[in-house]
Amino acid sequence: MTRLLALSQTSSPLGPHERQGGAISLLVAIGLVLLASLASFYSARSVLVDRLASQNQTQAVQARLAAEAALAWGRAEMQRQHASNRAPAVWGPGTSTAPCPSGFITARWQCVALQPPAHTALPEAVAQVLAVRDLIGSPHVALLLASASLKDGTSRAQVQAQVFVPTLAPAPHPPNPAAVVLNGCASVADPASTSGKTHTASRVCPGGLNSACTPSAWASVLGDTTPEQIRAWSEAQERNGLSALSQPARSVYWVDSPATWSQSVGSPEAPVLLVFSGQACSQRCPDMAAGVRVVGTVVLQTQCQDDKVRGWFAGHIVGQVVVESGLPELQSGSRIEASEQASAPYRMPWPEGMDTRQVQRVPGSWRDGGP
Structure with missing residues (x-):
């Protein structure tokens, strides 16, 4: 009996300290497993993020x-x-x-x-x-x-x-300062009807058709810019909704109609380029109605035929008139004044060289x- 009692006492359960240590070990083991799982998860996530970033960078490139x-x-x-x-x-x-x-x-x-x-x-x-x-x-x-x-x-x-x-094309520099630029002869101007200087090109174009007509007046003002380019520019402005009343106002007008021009256009702050084409001047260049005021440059494509502008009425032009022929005479009451801003509509910035x-x-x- 004594021996059995002794064996019974030897095989008694663990004490409180031993049980506490086992629980801690178990918790530590579980924690390590969780940490290892999290590390594995974040490592895989990092690889995925890096792969996505690399893919996004490739797509962006x-x-x-x-x-x-x-x-x-x-x-x-x-x-x-x-x-x-x-x-x-x-x-x-x-x-x-x-x-x-x-x-x-x-x-x-x-x-x-x-x-x-x-x-x-x-x-x-x-x-x-x-x-x-x-x-x-x-x-x-x-x-x-x-x-x-x-x-x-x-x-x-x-x-x-x-x-x-x-x-x-770039406009000539310096600009031609004359109030009237001609490609032929001009009659003596009436001081009461015109003001400013008159420039006459060296070429003399007689009245009547001249198949060898050279538009020297055009070139002295507009340089190498062609009539086709000016016409395309004017049509683009019109298609886009620019007009004399729009804000900002239209700056280029190409006119094919032979009808009398009756609209005042341009201002000192926004001068215009107004071209009466060879079609408009096929019989005689259109007059400007009384009271019409144009600020800017007016071009008459007369094709070296003086008769197309004989007795032309200019209205009131502040800027410059360019005529591809002589200007035999102006109707009484026409008024042309030189202005330094005449070339502003078509003088564009071009870097030197x-x-x-x-x-x-x-x-x-x-x-x-x-x-």
């Missing part, structure tokens, strides 16, 4: 490269069109006009959407180019806004740059992102 390729295509397309036509079709009637971005919302801004071809190296990208120009202040400068997005919608990029597009016959990027205009 693809969209960026597609946008830059579209921008380069837009510039090349401008050059291609200019090489075939000095009034590029991108600005002509029938082109795909598009809403202008914020900041380019008045009628002075012309926006045209261009659709570049799919890039063979980036077939999953869709690109677009928007050409924007100021029809009053700089019609020879195009802002190209290129954007590209991946077809799955995961990434999008925008780049932009300005290019000079020779839709016009630029080849004005080529499409060229404006230095420092490239930028990442939208307008």
Whole structure:
């Protein structure tokens, strides 16, 4: 009995300290397992995030490269069109006009959407180019806004740059200061009806048709800019909603109608260029109605035929009159005053040394992102 009692006492349960230590060990083991699981989870998550970031970066680079390729295509397309036509079709009637971005919302801004071809190296990208120009202040400068997005919608990029597009040529410098610029002979001006100096070109054009007519008066004022370019510029302003009453007001008018001109246009702050074409002057250049006042430059395309302006009534012109023939006489009451601002509508800024016959990027205009 004594021995059994002793054995019973030896095999008694663990004490409180031993049980507490076991529980702690179990908790530590569970905690280590949890920590290992969390570490594994976050490690896998980190790998996934890094993979997604790398994929997003790759997609962003693809969209960026597609946008830059579209921008380069837009510039090349401008050059291609200019090489075939000095009034590029991108600005002509029938082109795909598009809403202008914020900041380019008045009628002075012309926006045209261009659709570049799919890039063979980036077939999953869709690109677009928007050409924007100021029809009053700089019609020879195009802002190209290129954007590209991946077809799955995961990434999008925008780049932009300005290019000079020779839709016009630089005006002669210094400007011709004469109130009347002729391509032939002029009668003695009546001091009561005209003021300012009269400039007569060295070429003498007799009345009647002259097939060898050289528009020296035009060249002395407008330089190498062609009538076709001025006409395209005028039509673009009209299509865009510019008029004498718009804000800002229209600055270029090409007139084919032989009817008497009855609208006052231009102001000292915003002079105009008003051209009566060879079609308008086919029989006789249109008179200006009494009371009409034009501030700016008026051009008469008489094709070296004095009779087309014989007895012409000029109204009140503040600026300059350019006649592609002589000016035999003016009707009584005509008034022409010289103004230094006469060339402002067509005298555009061109950087010194630029080849004005080529499409060229404006230095420092490239930028990442939208307008």
